[in-house]
Amino acid sequence: MPTVHLLDYVAGNIRSLVNAIEKLGYEVDWVRSPEDVAKAEKLILPGVGHFGHCMSQLAQANYLPAIKAHIDSGKPFMGICVGLQTLFEGSIEDPDVPGLGVIHSTLGRFDETDKSVPHIGWNSAITGGRPLYDLSPDSKYYYVHSYREAYTPGKLESQGWSVATGTYGNETFVGAVAKGNMYATQFHPEKSGVAGLRTLRAFLTGEGAKSLQSNPQPLTDVPFKDGLTRRVIACLDVRTNDQGDLVVTKGDQYDVREKGDDRNVRNLGKPVEMAKRYYEEGADEVTFLNITSFRDCPLADLPMLEILRQTSRTVFVPLTIGGGIRDTVDTDGTKVTALEIATMYFKSGADKVSIGSDAVLAAEEYYSLGKKLFGNTAIEQISKAYGNQAVVVSVDPKRVYDGTNSGFDLELIEQVKGAIAIPVIASSGAGNPGHFEEVFQKTRTDAALGAGMFHRGEYTVQQVKDYLQSKGLEARQAGEGLDS
Template identity: 50%
Template sequence: MVTVLDYGAGNVRSVVNAIGSLGREVRFVERPEDILQAERLVFPGVGAFGEMMRVLRHRGYVEPLLAYLRSDRPFLGICLGLQALFEGSEEAPGEDGLGFFPGIVRRFRVDLAVPHIGWNGIKARKPSVLFRGVEGNEKVYFVHSYHVEPRDPSVVLTATDYGVEFVSAVEKGRVAAVQFHPEKSGPVGLKILKNFLEGTGAPVLPRVVEPKTQLAKRIIACLDVRANDRGDLVVTKGDQYDVREKGQVRNLGKPVDLARRYYEEGADEITFLNITGFRDFPLKDMPMLEVLRRTSEKVFVPLTIGGGIRDYTDKDGTRYGALQVASEYFRSGADKVSIGSDAVTVVEEVLKTGAPTGRSAIEEISRVYGSQAVVISIDPRRVYVPSPDAVPHRVMETAFPGPGGERYCWYQCTVKGGREGRPVDAVTLARVCEDLGAGEILLNCIDRDGTNLGFDLELIHAVREAVTIPVIASSGAGCPEHFLEVFTRTRAEAALAAGIFHRREVGIGEVKELLRGKVPVRLPLG
């Protein structure tokens, strides 16, 4: 029996599913006594440090948790569950941590995108049972803006490089904690989790392959999901956002089946975009929640869900907040939520008033679940203009003149599936959303969608250079070379594709094989 300490924030379903896939039963902590009675305790933490510690104290979990740790019983902390073991965090000044290990949690101060999101390596600093069957060149999945600085070097289990070398796992006796997510790290993560659950065998020290680890460029498979004319949820794909062909919704497969296929092919993440979400309230859209639940049972890489993450008042006058909607997605298996059209509305209001309200979906979700849980999906189109000062927006010179020979353009943000343009440009939208607390940008391009002409490098470069959070390039990929092009000519951290994967025109493995040795990627092992 494995006991999971679920304090109510983030996606614990994936942890439970990963443990279940290894043949173990799970029970949840419901009372403080459950902690002391646990045989093996797993503490998956996702979100904000201060909110986590306040919940632990409110529920009376702090003292029994410390008693459990001091008794040197099997414990595995994950992500925020690692940070909680230390004395405090720069994320929440004045809020004490558990203080089991001496040290502090600090924000990354690097000239790289923060949060640190994606697949990176680990360098073992001492032998551990957790490493049985783990090779020194395998990568695991990280998503965090803060890292621990222990004052006792003897507890350091692994280190990882991201601008600086940081501690990515600690271990003392039978108490271990990792900054990465084993439940989202594919087969290698399941090995580490299995080793913890078994807790037997001699400690192992994996060989060091490279003196420094590297963050991999991510290849993301995107599944646009909507109901077809018979009411079944299907994966579809549009050409410049038109998903109908001969009057019928294009049906490219079942969401759960395709997600599993992409996981097995080596996709680094899976993104679901519920493209009817702006019309259908997600809490009533039970089939989409069920898609997440079923996918998370077999797919052990990060899942993002977008569509309808907004405030809503139903016909009876009952109000549901965007935070409540996001919470349902997280509890159903999502790791991140993507906000699209509603982000444009939020930014327009900020630009109009000059100040955020503190109550927008972006702010509320990032405050509770952390910035890494909030992705902003931007859907811009090119608008050509004759001169740099023709419009009050971010105008750039382009190598691809307009129909009238125009040498300048700006990228107009759209809403409602690209059907309505708004007076805000993509660069401004990305900057404001970062200030509001977003942790990642998914950058689409209506002009390139479905064309197979390659990513819009000018757009991607402009947005990536304007923000300090990761950018996912999207729209236009038609061959493996387009992925190499976007990674070598822009600083995008990830690239996403849909139609070419769905139609098997290009395989994920084919893309990664081309990238091998040219940019860092996570390669399937064995």
């Protein structure tokens, strides 16, 4: 089996990238030292989070000279997300930390006056019809970043780089670059469904490099318009039933037991199978909510970890896990931090963690201490290690919409959206495709989540997306198979 070397410096969910590489018929060799880089034929540098943290980690481990030598040797190199950003001279995210300087420019930050920042979701990678690692103008790719290289026609092309662009709001940015032996994406191919697997395959096989233009031209003939789609998320409430099996359930206003005399836990299916089905239907993200994790330490919840591992082998869109992510005490009396629990979930295949009650306590403390931050909350610790895009805050409002199928709480969603600059996911109340259209038309929400209507087979994710499309709202389509 052919191999590719992967440099892991604790860059978030590396498991998904490994699964994607293995699905494409390649084996991963781990880079554990600078000496291993010299042995690599193909090298991938993934990354999420903070530019300065990434560069500092690589510098402290003495990887930077080895990475530069690999690139200079002409052997294949791929950077993903922050891995792309390392190629630049620097970033205003951390102006004192230099990048590799392969691309002569400095990264800036998205303007949040007219849109949410970070940029999270499915957007385009437009090449202007020029071949670039099997990227397609009809496909969407998963981005999650606050810092970007604003696209100026001719700026990177004059340095020999072929460029693909995305547009978010009124800003067009660099979504991917390629030159000689180098290919780098701002989006995550391992989280971009079949379209992402195709571009990753083009790197692994070497076919992408063969088709590059020797004299790349600026993208002056491309219409730059916002390519961000409306995200539809499938949420699975997971808990142990009375027989000891982990099942997907759904409450009637939070009551997950049947109304008959036996009062059994409502069993709507097996988590791994249902997650795969939603992925194939076109879900833009899959969320697991471990609704009984508060009873025990998640470190001992081996079945839930195995569900994440199995799901990430076949589901190539973002996976979020919530439930029990807080500082706690293990059954043997050992103190376990929220960061340790999050790290365990990331290693098992999660891309984001959702924090509920602990986030409320953190907010209360923030205001009681005069709006001061001390870096000791779960939100701050996990964000520092994995980037703020890795943390989702889940809020249950007093008004109960969950399980009612009567539509989203539009007033509350718009109030929250008006108070913050980060992305908002509408949750609780979805009962039909019209509710998704309504929340996207009447609020500024960035995504909307459904559960019971999907679990019970009343509607599919694809039906929701088709309905949105019919109403003029852009939604990502699942697309065909890898080899079609």
